[in-house]
Amino acid sequence: xGFLHFWRNILLILLVAATSQVFAATDLPRNLDAKDQTRAxxxxxxxxxxxxLDNPYPLGGYTGIEVGVSSEFIPVEDLASLGSKTGxxxxxxxxxxxxxxxxxxxxxxxxxxxxxxxxxxxxxxxxQVRWGFxxxxxxxxxxxxxxxxxxxxxxxxxxxxxxxMDLIATVAMDRLAIYVGAGRVRATGTFxxxxxxxxxxxxxxxxxxxxxxxxxxxxxxxxxxxLAMQIDRYADxxxxxxxxxxx
Numbered sequence: 280x281g282f283l284h285f286w287r288n289i290l291l292i293l294l295v296a297a298t299s300q301v302f303a304a305t306d307l308p309r310n311l312d313a314k315d316q317t318r319a320x321x322x323x324x325x326x327x328x329x330x331x332l333d334n335p336y337p338l339g340g341y342t343g344i345e346v347g348v349s350s351e352f353i354p355v356e357d358l359a360s361l362g363s364k365t366g367x368x369x370x371x372x373x374x375x376x377x378x379x380x381x382x383x384x385x386x387x388x389x390x391x392x393x394x395x396x397x398x399x400x401x402x403x404x405x406x407q408v409r410w411g412f413x414x415x416x417x418x419x420x421x422x423x424x425x426x427x428x429x430x431x432x433x434x435x436x437x438x439x440x441x442x443x444m445d446l447i448a449t450v451a452m453d454r455l456a457i458y459v460g461a462g463r464v465r466a467t468g469t470f471x472x473x474x475x476x477x478x479x480x481x482x483x484x485x486x487x488x489x490x491x492x493x494x495x496x497x498x499x500x501x502x503x504x505x506l507a508m509q510i511d512r513y514a515d516x517x518x519x520x521x522x523x524x525x526x
Contacts, residue, residue, distance in 0.1 A: 347523020405429020
């Protein structure tokens, strides 16, 4: 019965990933000068960077595995005002599928990617490595160090890569975990030129920026399932949610 219950939960998560619609901005502004490119990289590069979106406490050594589906929201109103401008408003919404595995000495690895069913307008992928290096004996507090890296492509016109490092503090109470963290993140973006490109001078150029990062999140356990909600703060605030299972 437990085996069937486990696979039912896995199929539920995969069904969410397969049937979710992406309500996203489909038009990117053209004629971006250097200043516009930097701002676009802040919005799309940092916005698509790796997220924690679960309890940062270690998964549990060789037996710990996690599977989840996240929904992430990048604000695009400022993006729509750049260059030649577009009529897009609101948020760029996309989904990612995450698979994580506990290793040894409280080290976890997680990999994520956008399911291909979302089409070719946006692809996102990357990985995290987490190390739970401290657990208080007198208070339900744990500390985790995380390094991460990834890449994203937006309509094959803006291609970004991100890498960063965070220090995260987690307080766990029964089935609720609250975590906060801070660190630094670097984003590199290539803006495609040419007649069908996105740059003002039609040259393909690369921009590189580094920024502070702050994060706040809540994780709620429901049996072996979990629901996580998170706010990431860069130049803009990015919101995301995730449903998953640990076993």
